[in-house]
Amino acid sequence: NAGVTQTPKFQVLKTGQSMTLQCAQDMNHEYMSWYRQDPGMGLRLIHYSVGAGITDQGEVPNGYNVSRSTTEDFPLRLLSAAPSQTSVYFCASSPGQGMVNNQPQHFGDGTRLSIL
Amino acid sequence: AQSVAQPEDQVNVAEGNPLTVKCTYSVSGNPYLFWYVQYPNRGLQFLLKYITGDNLVKGSYGFEAEFNKSQTSFHLKKPSALVSDSALYFCAVRGSNDYKLSFGAGTTVTVRA
Numbered sequence: 001n002a003g004v005t006q007t008p009k010f011q012v013l014k015t016g017q018s019m020t021l022q023c024a025q026d027m028n029h030e031y032m033s034w035y036r037q038d039p040g041m042g043l044r045l046i047h048y049s050v051g052a053g054i055t056d057q058g059e060v061p062n063g064y065n066v067s068r069s070t071t072e073d074f075p076l077r078l079l080s081a082a083p084s085q086t087s088v089y090f091c092a093s094s095p096g097q098g099m100v101n102n103q104p105q106h107f108g109d110g111t112r113l114s115i116l
Numbered sequence: 117a118q119s120v121a122q123p124e125d126q127v128n129v130a131e132g133n134p135l136t137v138k139c140t141y142s143v144s145g146n147p148y149l150f151w152y153v154q155y156p157n158r159g160l161q162f163l164l165k166y167i168t169g170d171n172l173v174k175g176s177y178g179f180e181a182e183f184n185k186s187q188t189s190f191h192l193k194k195p196s197a198l199v200s201d202s203a204l205y206f207c208a209v210r211g212s213n214d215y216k217l218s219f220g221a222g223t224t225v226t227v228r229a
Contacts, residue, residue: 004159031215033217035219040125040221040222041221042120042206042219042220042221042222043160043206043219044219045216045217045218048215048216050215056215058216059216059218090159090160092159092160102148102165102167102210102212104150104152104162104165105160105162105217106162107152107159107160107161108159109157109158109159110157110158110159
């Protein structure tokens with residue numbers, strides 16, 4: 001029972017490089033989301049998706065792109081990495097759809113990203 | 117806009133003593149409230165939630181939380197803390213008509229033996 005799987009676990013990039021953070025879940029959850037965690041700031045929502053083909057912006061979307069071509073996968077792309085994007089990134093998923101979503105989210109173990 | 121405040125960055129208690137982690141929230145409409153715990157180098161784990169009904173909610177590992185609508189609070193409690201409860205705790209809120217989940221800044225709990 002894998003749950004939410006994030007790869008890679010660690011990554012170091014140079015400013016201006018691009019990369020994709022992978023997220024996959026095997027629970028057939030409709031809702032998936034990406035957060036970044038910075039000290040003293042909790043988790044901030046980057047992008048989210050309520051189902052395949054549907055994505056929307058969260059609190060801090062600038063510099064990040066997402067797509068949702070399948071229910072299982074929700075990759076996060078950094079097009080041109082900046083030092084301000086150094087953070088720990090978490091992917092999460094939950095069941096349910098529609099406007100009323102009271103289900104807890106299942107989190108991956110995170111990707112620790114450093115931008116030099 | 118919805119928001120969560122966790123007024124204490126750190127809470128220190130002795131093992132066996134009661135533990136309380138405070139949380140207040142602001143949201144439009146009815147709130148859905150959650151508590152999560154994070155251990156080092158791991159993702160967040162769900163502890164408990166309040167959706168509707170009884171104001172006292174019981175969750176995993178002996179934790180409970182009390183919803184207070186008039187004070188817009190959702191404090192996490194445990195009657196007798198364990199050293200293994202030492203971790204980072206997050207409160208989160210979602211409006212009943214909103215997809216977005218907002219987190220507090222987190223409270224580090226240290227339980228000393």
